[in-house]
Amino acid sequence: MRPDGGDPIREAARLLAERRNAVALTGAGISVESGIPSFRGSQGMWGKYDPMEYATLHAFMQSPRKVWEMLSEMVSVCGFAAPNAAHAGLSALEKMGVLRAVITQNVDGLHQAAGSHRVIEYHGNLDELICVYCWKRYPTRDRWTPGAVPRCDCGETLKPNVVLFGEPIPWLAQEQAEEEASACGVLLVIGTSAQVSPACDIPRIAKESGAAIIEINPEPTSLTESVTDIHLRGSASEILRLLLKELSPGNDASPSAPPGR
Numbered sequence: 724m725r726p727d728g729g730d731p732i733r734e735a736a737r738l739l740a741e742r743r744n745a746v747a748l749t750g751a752g753i754s755v756e757s758g759i760p761s762f763r764g765s766q767g768m769w770g771k772y773d774p775m776e777y778a779t780l781h782a783f784m785q786s787p788r789k790v791w792e793m794l795s796e797m798v799s800v801c802g803f804a805a806p807n808a809a810h811a812g813l814s815a816l817e818k819m820g821v822l823r824a825v826i827t828q829n830v831d832g833l834h835q836a837a838g839s840h841r842v843i844e845y846h847g848n849l850d851e852l853i854c855v856y857c858w859k860r861y862p863t864r865d866r867w868t869p870g871a872v873p874r875c876d877c878g879e880t881l882k883p884n885v886v887l888f889g890e891p892i893p894w895l896a897q898e899q900a901e902e903e904a905s906a907c908g909v910l911l912v913i914g915t916s917a918q919v920s921p922a923c924d925i926p927r928i929a930k931e932s933g934a935a936i937i938e939i940n941p942e943p944t945s946l947t948e949s950v951t952d953i954h955l956r957g958s959a960s961e962i963l964r965l966l967l968k969e970l971s972p973g974n975d976a977s978p979s980a981p982p983g984r
């Protein structure tokens with residue numbers, strides 16, 4: 724029998740405590756409990772907006788007004804969202820010296836709002852707009868109003884500084900993410916269906932470099948049967964609460980969601 728008695732939460736907590744060198748890879752699922760729909764799944768945005776019609780660079784250049792219909796919805800939903808207990812849990816793990824960095828595919832800024840310091844934004848952030856012509860940047864709140872297509876001083880359309888399908892990953896984020904994945908002892912993969920490339924390669928890079936892969940997701944994914952060592956089945960906030968409890972025995976205080984931004 725294993726020293727943890729076969730309890731996957733205990734086993735995951737033991738790995739985190741022993742190695743003290745974890746990195747988290749997060750996806751849309753970690754923000755579902757903050758009221759931001761994921762892309763896939765029954766409540767997902769793709770049920771409403773076909774990604775090939777709404778989320779490619781080509782679609783944006785052809786018809787920015789149409790793509791801004793979807794973007795506007797995301798900007799306003801994310802603007803009202805506050806971090807939940809799972810974001811707070813990762814921030815607590817960082818403070819405890821257990822978690823080194825968060826690599827996020829999310830564009831909602833909720834990890835930083837929860838107090839995480841080292842956040843690698845693999846797909847950019849909705850809080851900034853960039854001109855598709857002169858590349859001037861603006862804070863989204865300065866230029867965006869619901870229903871309108873934001874414009875640069877030069878007159879051209881502004882695009883959120885996020886990665887649409889057909890765009891490359893920002894080189895620094897890609898480099899840092901691969902470095903973190905190669906150096907970590909544990910990769911916590913939270914709330915991602917791991918279907919978006921190249922983010923879906925990060926767990927494999929970590930695994931090949933010797934990391935244990937702990938997946939937190941209510942559903943199995945393509946990773947579960949391939950690279951995952953421990954699948955903790957449940958919502959991100961509940962599993963992080965259990966992990967933190969296990970890591971700080973005697974402290975049943977669950978990480979509550981921090982106040983909104």
Ligand code: NAD
Nearest residue numbers: 750751752754761762763828829830831914915916958959
């Ligand atoms: P996805 O929509 O493909 O998959 C979401 C995953 O989260 C699923 O596997 C689902 O089972 C899981 N999940 C659902 N609820 C959960 C919960 N409470 N706790 C833990 N897991 C939960 O998401 P993806 O893999 O991140 O890919 C979507 C792409 O779209 C990413 O690039 C992402 O950046 C972007 N996106 C971002 C946001 C955001 O910024 N919040 C929202 C939607 C999409």
Ligand code: ZN
Nearest residue numbers: 854857875877
């Ligand atoms: Zn411009």
